[in-house]
Amino acid sequence: MNELDRRLLNDFQHGFPLSPTPYADMAHTLGATEAEVLAILARFKAEGTISRVGAVVRPNTVGVSTLAAITVPPAELERVAALVSGYTEVNHNYEREHQLNLWFVVTAPDTARLSQVLDEIACRSGYEVLPLPLLEDYHIDLGFDLRI
């Protein structure tokens, strides 16, 4: 990864230009060409380094979401994880090192659908689902400084 790559990743996690030609503006700031900036971003996206150039929306302002967790016996984990990931409404799904080992985030247009998805997962997996909705958010999201 060269200096231009690093600056593109690190310096534009927030404050993306709201001008008609944002990539050209970024290129100007970086001393590069628009074509270079677009090519690098396309490569980052193809490689999975970035998920997108876009908006991070505050939870529960558009739609509703919740974190949820299930204690799944190791032998059952693959099955239950696949079942959970199968929902369009599930956007994150991780195994974590704890007895309460499967952690996922469900996002839906309204609480009725959110509740339905959680109930279905409980019913289909055969395990209790703990809903852990956000009550208060203390973090101001400016992205993540990759130089720390």
Add this chain to the structure above:
Amino acid sequence: MDLSLITPVPPTRPALDDADRRLLAAIQPGLPLVTRPYADIGTRIGLSEHEVIARLRRLGEAGVIRRLGVVVRHHEVGYGANAMVVWDVPDEQVRELGRCLAGFDFITLCYRRPRHLPQWRYNLYCMIHGKSREEVHAHLEWMVNRCGLQSLPHEVLFSRRRFKQRGAVYFAEPPSVGSAGEG
């Protein structure tokens, strides 16, 4: 399932109109990598480039959009260690401690969530990213000392396997979708 605890962000949940919703849905998979991305999005949803930009600016000012920019996948850029740290904090201290934890630059999320007694006693969550487990532990020790958390019960839940990670889908949408979320 009882989700009565889920409240829209109080007290000023911003009113979104149909055009805002169409716009947020249209940018969920990301802005197109073209010279005039806002014009491109506008063409798809029947708004002018100028109006797309004005609405995005307003949604940012209203706090609906927390940030607009490059959304990095930590694991892929060398931050392979990720731990969710959960704390059992007396209710009257949770806000103060949450704000303290949220101030460190290695913290990407810091939330209060409900306890689920008796199975789950924890009510304050933060996410720490590091290049190694050792680095995450060093960050944690630093936080504990700086915020005075030595006496509070906590657990560190490193991520082991990632089964799925992508942006949230807020609306039923044509084929390709994806965007932000609780993370």
